[in-house]
Amino acid sequence: MEDAARGARDAASTLAPAHVRRLEDLGDDAAGTVGHKAANLGLLVRRGFPVPDGVLVTAGEPEEALPDRVSEALSVLGEGPLAVRSSAIAEDLGDASFAGQYETVLGVSGPSAVLDAVRRVRQSAHDERVVAYRRAHGPEGQEGVAVLLQRMVTSEVSGVAFTANPLTGARQETVVTATRGLGEVLVDGEAAGEQWVVRGDHALRDRRAPTAVLTEEQALAVAELARRVQAVFDDVPQDIEWAFAGGRLHLLQARPMTALPDPVRWESPLPGGWTRNFRIGEWLPEPVTPLCDTWLLARMEARYAQVSRERLGVYPPLPLHVTINGWYFHSPLGSGGLRPMLGIVRRPRILWALVRSRRPDVGERVVWARETSHWRDELLPRYRALVERRSADVESADDVGLSAIIDEVADAAGEYLQSISSVGGYAWKVEGVLADFYARHLRPTLGGSHQTLVSGLEQPRALDPHAIQSLDWFRPTAGELGIPGGVPRAHAALVEERRRAEEACRGALAPKQRADFDRILALAQKYARIREEQVPDLTLGWPLMRRALARLGESCVRRGVIGHAEDVYFLEREELFADESRASSVAERRTLWARNRKLCPPLLVGTLPRLVQKMQDDAFAPMxxxxxxxxxxxxxxxxxxxxxxxxxxxxxxxxxxxxxxxxxxxxxxxxxxxxxxxxxxxxxxxxxxxxxxxxxxxxxxxxxxxxxxxxxxxxxxxxxxxxxxxxxxxxxxxxxxx
CATH class of the missing domain: 3.50.30.10 (Phosphohistidine domain)
Incomplete structure (x- = not known):
């Protein structure tokens, strides 16, 4: 295909006037007179890429010569339709793309229309937006504009492609965006288009158009073309425009990517292993905002660590988390490795309960019956009373009083979180014992999973007003959003399915094993119910804290610290009482947060201690x-x-x-x-x-x-x-x- 295109160009060149500059005739030093866009395309033509035929009107051509130059161009390209684009001397540079700044005229035919289009493109160099961009980004003294005339590609599908992810900087990803018809609607920002992310030989459509635009094979073909272009330009990441016409893929433009962020690195600032999907991380499906990180999480974790020492003898050293690219990562041991667990040695009853892990009833008698009673009879009523009492103070409190309300509620939430990790964590441990028993004694006969035995235990709870979409208080609660409750599935059917599974298990076991099974099952179901009851109330205080933060945000607006009350979430804790504006910092943090939100963080950063990793692997295997x-x-x-x-x-x-x-x-x-x-x-x-x-x-x-x-x-x-x-x-x- 590319050989045929080269042959057609050779035939055309024998008929062209000597002073018409065709793309394939441009030398390596042509950028000074025809601009980098045309010079790049000329190099790609000579390398055999499928670039539409093109002719240049150079930057130095006087106005009176334009009719002759257009006539000469049409003698090479034909009457049209043509695409008429800029190729400015300062355009498509590595640090200044001028993308979308100059005029582009598509689908023009005939000498008069083409001449008018050439003049419009040249004149656009003096448009206000181009002048402003040149002052901000362009090199001094390079204002000339060459004009590129190319045979128009009447595309069925077209778009752009980046050989590095423009949001994350990931060099191993090629991002392909496509639309039906002409791709200018993408370049000009008039349409979002369908988007694919290509990694190696795998293409993923991560944004759909109303109707499908590309097949996976086409997305891979565009990505392969873009990577070949990058190889020509010394592996500098490229931004290309492309089009499919008549089943053939065309390359319309190539420029170096600008403002490409450094590749994202997932490295912890502290040693050890840090996980995304543990404890608070399960409640944070996106990056945390600065105020949440420096106030809410810091306060909750400090109280969590204090209560862990008081009730269980565990001494987790702070911090319990790190943020990497804005995402929360937790260490079950804090930053102190296995040392925090040594405090349990001074609590022999707790140590005994942990050692006898295959007899969870021992653990319940020694520790977790007490912890469950503490949660239900003391902690939860105290948390509810605090929220109710302090809710009456929000409207009258000054800034110091509002901060005190948030401190108290965050402390209570941290204590409640410790109870969830203790009692709810025990529910998980007991289920692990049930899963192990099922895998050893029942799966060989019955197949299936132990999970049926702990499913459908309770009718799904109605959605609470304090239910959250993220633990980060930046997001409104379900009550604020007016989210209706779901329609539960037939709970009776789940209960019956579980009952049949229980009977099948008992029928497959010998009497001694049946007694062990009943003891483990009863405990697993009991604590599964407790966990389902306990977890939703962690966020009882979130509506109250959001009300207090709304008032603090209004105060910051009055003092000129931020421009809008909701910007308060992008301040850090110590900035709440600042005397000067933090608007620029807030804007930068919002932009960074939005960029980080598009990342897909790993589940683990660093390395867990081998003992901890083995304990996890052994616990998950039978499940x-x-x-x-x-x-x-x-x-x-x-x-x-x-x-x-x-x-x-x-x-x-x-x-x-x-x-x-x-x-x-x-x-x-x-x-x-x-x-x-x-x-x-x-x-x-x-x-x-x-x-x-x-x-x-x-x-x-x-x-x-x-x-x-x-x-x-x-x-x-x-x-x-x-x-x-x-x-x-x-x-x-x-x-x-x-």
Whole structure:
């Protein structure tokens, strides 16, 4: 194909006037007279790339010579239709692209129309927007504009491609954006288009157009073309424009990418292993805002550590988390390795309860019955009373008083979080014992998963007004959003399914094993119910804290610290009482937060201690049903048993949940209580993060739908609209290609 194109150009060149500058005739030093855009295309033509034929009107041509130059160009290219574009001397530089600044005229035919288009392009060099851009970015003294005339490509599909991710800087990703018809609507920002992210030989459609634009094969072909262009220009990341016409892929333009961020690195500032999907991380499906990080999380974790020392003898050294590219990562041991656990040696009853892990009834008698009573009889009533009492003070409190309210509620939430990690964590440990018993004594005979035995224990709880979409107080609560509760699935059917599973297990066991099974099952079901009851009330204080923060934001606006009250979330704690404006810092932080929100963070940064990693591996192994693993399958944690096949709906924002139709598979970064109504519609749930104790795991069991959590990058590897099969017992997701 490229040889044929070269032959056609050679034939045309024998007929062209000697002083007409064709793309293929441009030398390596041509940029000074024809601009970098044309010079780059000339090099690509000589390398055999499928660039439409083009002729240059150089920057130095006087106005009176333009009619002759246009006539000469048309003798080479024909009457049209043509595309008439700028190729300014200062355009398409590595640090100044001038993208979209100069005039472009498409589909022009005939001498008069082409001459008018050439004049319009040249005149656009004096437009206000170009002059302003040149002052800010362009080199001094390079104002000349050559004009490139090319045969028009009447494209069925066209677009742009970047050989590095322009948001994250990832050099291993090529981002392809496409639209039907001409690609100028993308370049000019008039349409968003369909977007693909290509990694190696895998293409993922991560933004859909109303109707499909590219096939996966076409997206891969565009990415391969873009990478070949990059190789020509010494591997400098490139921004290309392309088009498909008559089934053939054309290269329309190539320029170096500008303002490309450094590649994102996931490195912890502290030693040890730091996880995304543990404890608070399960409640933070996006980067944390500065005020949440420096105030709420810091306060909660300080109180959490204090109560852990007082009640369990565990001494986790602060900080318990780090933020990497804005994302929260937690260490179960803090920054002190295994040393924090040594305090348990001074608490022999707790140590005994942990050592006898295969006898969870011992642990309950020694520790967790007491901890459960403390939560239900003391901690929860005290938390509720605090929120009710301090709610009456918000409207009358001054800034210092508002800060005190938030401190008190954050402390209470930190103490409540410690109780969840203790009592709710024990529920997970008991379930692990049940899973191990099932794997050793029942799965060989009955198959399946232990998860059916701890599913459908309670009718799904009505959505609380304090249910959140993120632990970060930046996001409104369910009560503020007016989110209606979901329609629960037939709870009686889940109860009956669990009852039949229990009877089948008892029938398959000898009397001694049956007694052990009943003891473990009763305890696992008891603490699963407690966990489901306990977890939703962690955020009782969030509506109150958001009201207090709204008033603090208004105060900051009056003092000129920020421009809008909602900007308060992008201040740091110590900046709340500043005397000077922080508007520029807030704007920078908002931009960075939005950029980081598009990242897909890893589940683990650093390395966990070998003992901790082994404990995790040993605990998870019996929870997974045996299953055939085929190439391309995604693997995560088995969170809720069952299999379901349906259309994947990738949703990253609660505002987009109307897109999920009944019977579709919800694919998201993580779910929190405000997402609960979606479980009534979903056939299954798949999340990037989370754990067996996370919201998605618990609620999926209540609704009786399969769930796989902690896949890591499901939202990056599953395209919206693809058909998938979710195996919640095995923790596998199969993506169907047809």
């Amino acid at each position: 997974r049903e045996p299953a055939e693993r085929r190439p391309g399958m995604l693997e995560g944690m088995p969170a809720s048993a069952g299999r379901a096949t349906g259309v994947a709906r990738v949703i990253l924002d609660l505002a987009d949940t109307d897109r999920l139709a009944a019977g579709e598979v919800l694919v998201t970064s993580a779910t929190t209580p405000a997402w609960t109504p979606l479980f009534a519609r979903a056939a299954a749930v798949v999340t990037d993060g989370g754990s067996l104790a996370a919201h998605a795991s618990l609620v999926a069991r209540e609704y009786g739908i399969p769930a796989v959590v902690a896949v890591g990058d499901a939202t990056q590897r599953i395209s919206d609209g693809q058909r998938v099969t979710v195996d919640g017992g095995a923790g596998l997701v199969e993506v169907h290609t047809t």
